[in-house]
Amino acid sequence: VFQLLCTTRSRCGEVALARWLLGAPDPAPETAAFDAAAIRARQQAVAALSPESELRERLALTGDELASGKPSDLDPRALRAWSAAEPMRFSAVERGTAVALGGLAAAAAATWAAGITSFLPLLVVATAEAVFAQALKRRMRCVDRLAESGEHPLSLLSQLLSLLEERARRPSPPAALAELGAAVGVSAALASDHAARPASADIARFGSLARSVASARRNGVYALFAFLLQIRVHRAHALERWRVEVGPALSRWLDAVGEFEALLALAGYAHEHPDDVFPDIVSMPSLQASGLGHPLLPEANCVRNDVALDSRHALLLISGSNMSGKSTLLRAVGLAVVIGQAGAPVRARTLRFSPVQVGACISIHDSLRDGSSRFWAEITRLRAIDDVARGGRPLIFLLDELLSGTNSHDRLLGARAVLRQLLAHGAIGIVTTHDLALAQLADELSPLASNAHFEDGLQDGRMVFDYRMRPGVVERGNALALMRSLGLLGDAGESGTAP
Numbered sequence: 001v002f003q004l005l006c007t008t009r010s011r012c013g014e015v016a017l018a019r020w021l022l023g024a025p026d027p028a029p030e031t032a033a034f035d036a037a038a039i040r041a042r043q044q045a046v047a048a049l050s051p052e053s054e055l056r057e058r059l060a061l062t063g064d065e066l067a068s069g070k071p072s073d074l075d076p077r078a079l080r081a082w083s084a085a086e087p088m089r090f091s092a093v094e095r096g097t098a099v100a101l102g103g104l105a106a107a108a109a110a111t112w113a114a115g116i117t118s119f120l121p122l123l124v125v126a127t128a129e130a131v132f133a134q135a136l137k138r139r140m141r142c143v144d145r146l147a148e149s150g151e152h153p154l155s156l157l158s159q160l161l162s163l164l165e166e167r168a169r170r171p172s173p174p175a176a177l178a179e180l181g182a183a184v185g186v187s188a189a190l191a192s193d194h195a196a197r198p199a200s201a202d203i204a205r206f207g208s209l210a211r212s213v214a215s216a217r218r219n220g221v222y223a224l225f226a227f228l229l230q231i232r233v234h235r236a237h238a239l240e241r242w243r244v245e246v247g248p249a250l251s252r253w254l255d256a257v258g259e260f261e262a263l264l265a266l267a268g269y270a271h272e273h274p275d276d277v278f279p280d281i282v283s284m285p286s287l288q289a290s291g292l293g294h295p296l297l298p299e300a301n302c303v304r305n306d307v308a309l310d311s312r313h314a315l316l317l318i319s320g321s322n323m324s325g326k327s328t329l330l331r332a333v334g335l336a337v338v339i340g341q342a343g344a345p346v347r348a349r350t351l352r353f354s355p356v357q358v359g360a361c362i363s364i365h366d367s368l369r370d371g372s373s374r375f376w377a378e379i380t381r382l383r384a385i386d387d388v389a390r391g392g393r394p395l396i397f398l399l400d401e402l403l404s405g406t407n408s409h410d411r412l413l414g415a416r417a418v419l420r421q422l423l424a425h426g427a428i429g430i431v432t433t434h435d436l437a438l439a440q441l442a443d444e445l446s447p448l449a450s451n452a453h454f455e456d457g458l459q460d461g462r463m464v465f466d467y468r469m470r471p472g473v474v475e476r477g478n479a480l481a482l483m484r485s486l487g488l489l490g491d492a493g494e495s496g497t498a499p
Contacts, residue, residue, distance in 0.1 A: 001295065001335055005344065007268050009062050010160060011075045012254050013261025020262060020342040023357055036281045036355050042263065042343025043278045045176035049267035055167065056268050059261065062159045076254045079153050083247030088139040090237045098230035101129050105228040129227065136233065143236040154210075158203040161253060164260045165198045176263065183256040199253045202246050209239045266344040275299075276345035279336070280352040285394050285428055286310035287333070287356075291349030294332040295339065302347070303467035307333055309396070309428040313450065315419060316430045317442045319474040320454035325467035326432040327362065329454075330398045333430060334358050337396060356394040359385035359429070363400070375405030382418055389425035397422055397429030402438065412437050416444070423448055439473040 002021060008014050020042070049055070108122035133140070161184055167173065168181025184199040212235045226232050270276070276295075287309045293302040303325070309316060320326045336346045337358055361381045366374040382399075389395045402418070403411040415431075415438055422429065423445065433439075442449040453474035457464050483489050 001339065004296065005265055005269050005339075005342075007056070007060070007265045008258075008261040009059055010156065010257065010261060012160075012258030013265065014258075015076060016255070016258035017262040017265055017342070021338050023338075023341060036283065039281050039341055039343055039355060041174070041176040041179075042266070045174040045263050046266045046270050046343050046345075047278065048174045048177070049167075049263055050270040052267070053271065055163065056264050059160075059163060059264055062156070062163070075153070076251075076258065079157070079254060080251050082153075083243060083250045085243075087240045087244050088142050088236070089240065090136075090139070090233065094136065095233070095237060097132060098233040101125065101132060102228070102230040105129065105230075109228065126228065129230065132230075133227070140232065140236055143239055154203050154206055157250075157253065157257060158200045158207065160257045160261070161198070161200040161203065164257060165200055167260075177260075180256045180260050183252050199249070202242075202249075206239070206242050206246070209235055209242065263343070266342060270345050273345060273347070276347055277349065277351060278345050279340040279348075280350075282352055282354050284311065285354050285356065285426060287337070287351075287353040287396060287428065289333070289336065289348050289351045289353075292329075292332055292336060292351070293347040294328055295335055295347045304347075304349070305329060305332075305467075305469045307430075307469075309430070311426070311428070313448065314423055314428040315442070315445060315449035316452055317439060317449055318430060318432045318452045318454070318469070319434070319436060319439055320432070321456045321474065322434075323463075324454035324456050324465050325469075326454055327400050328467070329469065330360070330362060330400055330430055330432060333396075334360055334362075334398050354394060356396045356428075357388050359388055359395050359397040359427075361385065361397075361399045361402075373405065375403070378403065378405055386418070386421060386425075389422050389427045392425075395422075395425075395427040395429075397427055397431075399429065399431045402431050402433055404434070408435060408437060411435060412441075416441055419445065419449075436473060 002018065005021075006014060006017055008017060105122065105125045108117070108125050111117040112119055112122050164180060165184060168177055168184070173181065212231070273295075287307060289307045291304040292307055293304040307316070307329075318326050318329070332347070336348060336351060337353060337356060340346045340351060340353065341355060361378060364374060364378045364381060366372060366377060372380070385395070385397055389397075403414050406414070412435075415433075419431065419441060431438075439451050442451045450471070451473045452469050452471055454465070454467065454469055455474055457466075
């Protein structure tokens with residue numbers, strides 16, 4: 001799903017999108033990615049950006065004209081560390097010395113060119129400048145390295161910021177875009193205020209300084225003038241002052257650019273899936289879905305089902321045969337919540353849910369490296385899910401083949417204890433099982449729980465599935481039929497006796 005949604009150009013965008021999908025906290029400590037107001041704000045921004053294909057195309061081309069690297073090189077952690085690195089400071093005496101030596105060199109060169117003096121005064125000044133440069137050699141090299149490491153990612157950041165600033169200047173932007181514009185120093189209200197300097201202009205200033213420093217080392221003719229006039233010292237001081245003054249804002253700009261890219265990625269998905277709907281976000285723990293489907297299935301093959309969970313009907317216990325669609329339904333529910341909370345439309349006809357943490361126990365495996373069995377891995381995951389529920393955070397649990405790694409007696413007792421505990425903490429969820437003995441738990445937990453099932457049929461000797469969820473407990477399984485179709489049972493399987 002992340003690969004389906006992610007069309008971002010930088011690591012910042014990938015991080016922001018992943019954070020929204022995971023329901024992790026936003027950079028602002030008082031805001032959470034699963035906060036209802038934040039979700040609604042992202043939905044409005046995604047809906048507004050959905051028709052803007054040209055803007056997404058421009059984002060896709062960002063950075064292509066740069067000679068080295070890719071936009072994915074814009075690593076927010078590396079750039080934050082770069083901006084926070086200890087500055088190379090140049091004292092007032094050193095800067096004054098550079099000014100004096102540059103002035104003397106210019107005067108000596110002018111008098112020599114006019115024939116007033118010999119070359120000797122210029123040679124003396126140049127020697128003094130060489131000694132001075134040697135004294136600053138270590139710091140100058142550090143500045144050069146910092147300028148080189150920052151130039152490319154900051155050029156990429158400047159281009160991304162320009163797109164954000166341009167979009168934020170338009171009249172009546174959605175609230176989420178207006179906030180991002182304010183974070184980078186622009187808004188629709190200030191669009192005509194030339195005194196307001198946006199973030200991209202600050203970064204463009206760094207690029208100009210960095211290119212000047214690089215030219216002072218690489219361009220032969222310019223390097224000579226830069227040496228005589230002490231341009232490198234002045235530019236190095238300006239670069240370090242820029243890092244001190246502007247560097248602290250980089251973190252805010254990176255977050256803003258990342259969220260803008262994530263919004264454009266979700267908008268692209270919305271544009272390509274016009275039949276998907278934005279979910280309604282409600283306050284009470286619940287999930288009401290009609291026509292819910294899995295987003296990775298082709299529309300022609302996607303069978304949709306209805307799901308309803310709330311505080312009065314908190315548990316759906318689904319039984320069914322192999323390959324009938326139980327696990328796919330679990331994934332469809334979880335992905336609808338994850339995608340919907342990120343702010344994108346979901347594969348459903350209607351969907352209403354409250355912001356929740358998804359606690360999934362699906363496709364759990366043993367680990368030779370960790371020395372853990374499948375059962376141990378499962379109960380460890382169940383403990384983590386229970387910890388979330390105990391912490392008071394709204395939770396929807398999705399448990400596939402609950403406790404299938406142990407015997408039927410322990411499975412029944414363990415499942416009863418786990419489900420009672422989760423429901424007691426106010427969680428809602430779905431459990432699938434092959435063990436029909438677990439179906440009696442729905443009766444024990446009624447009216448909080450109910451049974452549903454998927455079934456199969458036999459047509460021309462082949463197993464067929466309609467992937468429709470029905471109420472009640474499944475009446476038969478297909479394990480023996482599937483084994484028989486592969487010739488594993490033989491006569492013994494037909495008669496039910498051992499050979």
